[in-house]
Amino acid sequence: MAALSCKGLVNMRFFSSISAFAGLLLAALIGTVHAAAPPPLRTKLTLTHVAADKWRADYLFAEPVTAIDLGAQIGPYRKMAWRPLTPGATLVADKDRESIRSAEPLTRLSVEISAYDGFDVGHYAPIDRFSDGGWDFYLGFLHGALSQGGRKRTMDVALRLKGLSGETVIAPIKPGGDLAGYAYFGPQEPVRMGNVDVIIDPKAPAWLREVLEETTAKVSRFYEQAFQRKLSATPLISVAVVGFDGGPSSFNIKGGVAGGGIAYRLQGGGLVYDHPKKRSYFASLVAHEMAHVWQVNLARGGIGENDSWIHEGGAEAIMLDALQATGIFSAEARDQYAQKLLKECEQLKDDLTVYRGFYACGFKRFHGFAIAPLPLWRAMMDSSEASGELYSEPMLRAILARGAQGAAR
Numbered sequence: 411m412a413a414l415s416c417k418g419l420v421n422m423r424f425f426s427s428i429s430a431f432a433g434l435l436l437a438a439l440i441g442t443v444h445a446a447a448p449p450p451l452r453t454k455l456t457l458t459h460v461a462a463d464k465w466r467a468d469y470l471f472a473e474p475v476t477a478i479d480l481g482a483q484i485g486p487y488r489k490m491a492w493r494p495l496t497p498g499a500t501l502v503a504d505k506d507r508e509s510i511r512s513a514e515p516l517t518r519l520s521v522e523i524s525a526y527d528g529f530d531v532g533h534y535a536p537i538d539r540f541s542d543g544g545w546d547f548y549l550g551f552l553h554g555a556l557s558q559g560g561r562k563r564t565m566d567v568a569l570r571l572k573g574l575s576g577e578t579v580i581a582p583i584k585p586g587g588d589l590a591g592y593a594y595f596g597p598q599e600p601v602r603m604g605n606v607d608v609i610i611d612p613k614a615p616a617w618l619r620e621v622l623e624e625t626t627a628k629v630s631r632f633y634e635q636a637f638q639r640k641l642s643a644t645p646l647i648s649v650a651v652v653g654f655d656g657g658p659s660s661f662n663i664k665g666g667v668a669g670g671g672i673a674y675r676l677q678g679g680g681l682v683y684d685h686p687k688k689r690s691y692f693a694s695l696v697a698h699e700m701a702h703v704w705q706v707n708l709a710r711g712g713i714g715e716n717d718s719w720i721h722e723g724g725a726e727a728i729m730l731d732a733l734q735a736t737g738i739f740s741a742e743a744r745d746q747y748a749q750k751l752l753k754e755c756e757q758l759k760d761d762l763t764v765y766r767g768f769y770a771c772g773f774k775r776f777h778g779f780a781i782a783p784l785p786l787w788r789a790m791m792d793s794s795e796a797s798g799e800l801y802s803e804p805m806l807r808a809i810l811a812r813g814a815q816g817a818a819r
């Protein structure tokens with residue numbers, strides 16, 4: 411099963427660096443399959459762009475089902491934007507979870523989904539609107555666990571995407587059976603930039619394009635060498651400018667890695683104005699998200715559902731080394747960033763289990779290990795891929811112990 415990675419969020423107001431990289435891990439189904447566990451239920455899913463601001467998701471199940479458990483509520487997204495079209499099917503919220511239920515077993519289920527501009531910290535942005543009529547649509551929220559009466563089945567999805575007439579449609583490179591990643595629907599064709607494909611909103615300011623282009627090209631070349639791994643596929647990096655609302659002093663940038671690609675969502679009046687601090691923030695976000703692309707660039711293994719500090723703190727540590735090595739950050743800028751994280755972790759009382767602790771205190775751990783972040787992560791990637799196990803603290807500790815023994819000899 412595919413492991414999904416996080417998404418980051420940077421908020422800036424008046425450069426006072428109210429910044430937060432949001433971390434989230436969606437459930438990755440792993441582990442032992444009991445002899446009695448029923449096999450995944452084959453599901454064909456067709457997502458059709460039916461009008462400028464509407465989609466229809468048509469599920470076709472190999473056997474009748476009575477419910478899809480969609481998992482955590484994504485703020486008011488499904489309540490506001492989803493409308494089941496199949497008679498008898500209803501969207502149900504129970505505590506903080508959502509499902510679609512039907513009294514009669516169904517083999518077909520259709521849901522109409524409308525454009526939705528909101529997002530919640532800690533979750534992927536559901537739908538990002540480009541200024542030119544393009545869209546990034548997060549597919550993961552269409553996935554769920556199936557019920558057949560009291561019997562639970564996992565959903566194994568074969569996905570089809572259909573665009574409007576003449577529209578470019580791009581599926582994630584690794585959508586997997588559990589639908590990670592963003593699909594792009596819109597007028598643009600991707601442009602090759604180094605080892606990635608890029609779609610940039612025509613309204614993206616020049617400074618943002620420059621930072622994206624420079625950081626992506628330099629940092630991905632650097633990661634290729636540092637990790638001694640080429641990307642197994644060409645990721646799509648898409649940048650949506652959803653609006654310039656708010657004053658000139660505010661903007662936020664959210665980046666999400668999923669399905670092997672990165673979707674950035676830029677918003678706010680402050681985007682328009684170039685400033686060195688904004689450039690550094692965006693560069694750090696790009697290098698952080700690229701670090702995740704490499705963390706999951708494995709034939710098997712990768713990011714798991716627990717210990718988010720490992721991949722988030724790890725990405726922060728990797729990112730800082732990369733930015734300094736490529737000359738994008740000076741030694742001083744790197745040190746400032748590191749000190750800020752260490753201070754933040756101190757304020758969080760070294761709590762690795764809270765949202766910002768994943769980043770700040772995770773970074774502190776990697777900062778203190780006897781092996782530097784880049785060789786440590788090269789070993790983590792090798793170990794994860796060789797064993798098929800997800801990144802974990804025991805894996806990390808084993809590598810550190812071997813490294814210490816090696817150094818002692």
Ligand SMILES: [Zn+2]
Nearest residue numbers: 416417418722
């Ligand atoms: Zn992250």
